[in-house]
Amino acid sequence: xxxxxxxxxxxxxxxxxxxxxxxxxxxxxxxxxxxxxxxxxxxxxxxxxxxxxxxxxxxxxxxxxxxxxxxxxxxxxxxxxxxxxxxxxxxxxxxxxxxxxxxxxxxxxxxxxxxxxxxxxxxxxxxxxxxxxxxxxxxxxxxxxxxxxxxxxxxxxxxxxxxxxxxxxxxxxxxxxxxxxxxxxxxxxxxxxxxxxxxxxxxxxxxxxxxxxxxxxxxxxxxxxxxxxxxxxxxxxxxxxxxxxxxxxxxxxxxxxx
Numbered sequence: 001x002x003x004x005x006x007x008x009x010x011x012x013x014x015x016x017x018x019x020x021x022x023x024x025x026x027x028x029x030x031x032x033x034x035x036x037x038x039x040x041x042x043x044x045x046x047x048x049x050x051x052x053x054x055x056x057x058x059x060x061x062x063x064x065x066x067x068x069x070x071x072x073x074x075x076x077x078x079x080x081x082x083x084x085x086x087x088x089x090x091x092x093x094x095x096x097x098x099x100x101x102x103x104x105x106x107x108x109x110x111x112x113x114x115x116x117x118x119x120x121x122x123x124x125x126x127x128x129x130x131x132x133x134x135x136x137x138x139x140x141x142x143x144x145x146x147x148x149x150x151x152x153x154x155x156x157x158x159x160x161x162x163x164x165x166x167x168x169x170x171x172x173x174x175x176x177x178x179x180x181x182x183x184x185x186x187x188x189x190x191x192x193x194x195x196x197x198x199x200x201x202x203x204x205x206x207x208x209x210x211x212x213x214x215x216x217x218x219x220x221x222x223x224x225x226x227x228x229x230x231x232x233x234x235x236x237x238x239x240x241x242x243x244x245x246x247x248x249x250x251x252x253x254x255x256x257x258x
Contacts, residue, residue, distance in 0.1 A: 005198040006183060013166075022056075026141055028237055042105045049068055051078075051081065053111075058086040068093075104134055104138060108140075110141075110142065116202065127216055145206050146246055151174065153247055154174065154179045155174050168184065181202040223253050
């Protein structure tokens with residue numbers, strides 16, 4: 001998913017994501033499951049997008065590598081890096097074809113990025129790549145949208161966003177467990193004094209959690225825990241269990257030591 005048009009407006013339309021709180025939760029989980037000091041730990045932010053989470057994790061003293069297959073998104077990330085001067089390395093790669101220079105201590109893949117893959121086999125491809133480059137004992141922390149969210153929250157609904165930068169219509173079409181999202185942007189161009197339109201189509205597919213657990217196992221990764229990814233973000237240490245109304249599941253997996 002290259003986000004050719006969405007990249008320009010992504011940060012404006014995701015201001016409610018609360019990246020510092022999500023980074024704090026990731027930091028807590030790493031310390032909880034690794035029982036070690038994390039300063040300088042090598043962390044891969046897979047499908048890093050515009051780099052907002054990479055920035056927050058770098059502020060927590062992780063040695064961050066951000067990977068994304070969208071040059072437009074990485075351009076946004078690089079502009080943030082120029083302002084913050086944080087030592088983040090960005091690479092343009094398809095996560096299904098991940099190729100690292102060595103092993104990675106922690107891999108994260110957040111905000112339902114894996115749901116954008118076309119099918120379960122592509123998810124397995126990513127899991128195998130993460131496992132291949134993971135340090136023995138390394139963690140893989142990721143989240144995914146649930147079937148409940150696709151069928152009950154997204155469904156065939158239309159959302160409107162009106163900001164100073166852009167007006168966006170977001171129209172969903174549910175087909176099976178896949179949601180096709182038609183995004184239309186109207187943004188003001190100061191030079192011409194007129195509005196211009198751009199469009200993007202995004203798809204996400206949801207899967208039962210047990211299929212994700214099985215795919216992890218087949219890829220050589222052990223599933224340690226599952227939590228509700230969006231609850232209690234104000235207190236990272238309080239982890240809510242997955243329920244029938246959970247919209248996004250946070251998975252914690254680990255590569256075995258031997």
